[in-house]
Amino acid sequence: MELDMRFKKPESEFEIDPRLLDDGIFLGDFDLSKLLLMNNALVPWFVLVPKVEVTEFYQLNATQQASVTREINALSEFLKEELDADKVNVASIGNIVPQLHIHVIGRYHDDFAWPGVVWGHREKEVYQPAEFEALSKRLLDYLNNKINTQ
Numbered sequence: 001m002e003l004d005m006r007f008k009k010p011e012s013e014f015e016i017d018p019r020l021l022d023d024g025i026f027l028g029d030f031d032l033s034k035l036l037l038m039n040n041a042l043v044p045w046f047v048l049v050p051k052v053e054v055t056e057f058y059q060l061n062a063t064q065q066a067s068v069t070r071e072i073n074a075l076s077e078f079l080k081e082e083l084d085a086d087k088v089n090v091a092s093i094g095n096i097v098p099q100l101h102i103h104v105i106g107r108y109h110d111d112f113a114w115p116g117v118v119w120g121h122r123e124k125e126v127y128q129p130a131e132f133e134a135l136s137k138r139l140l141d142y143l144n145n146k147i148n149t150q
Helices: 018-023 062-081 129-148
Strands: 024-029 033-038 045-050 087-091 102-107
Touching: 018 024, 018 033, 024 129, 033 062, 033 129, 045 062, 062 087, 062 102, 062 129
Parallel strands: none
Antiparallel strands: 024 033, 033 045, 045 102, 087 102
């Protein structure tokens, strides 16, 4: 699995719903999905947006489901192994933004919303540039190391 981390807005014909881009920072492309980091430093919160036209996970074919599952697993392992998350939440809700997207969130027993859900809260702390660069570099290094050791 390769991640092309470009740290800029996506430049492909596939368009991410603007509401996701309003709240998230584009990080790069996995095999099937575009990767965003939600711009809320209170919890490490990634969003995968599969580059498909379907709206539900079950509508992906078996190969696509396997790709998304590998992407979810890589992010989940990063959250547990590198960021010491107490719990990893994975969800695909889509009630407000119908475009298929999957949240992968590192949760901590002392985070701002524990034990409840993180969405819907007004509490927000945007990433400072240095903090964003450090987290994104750490993720890229982790994924590249993982790929090179497989």
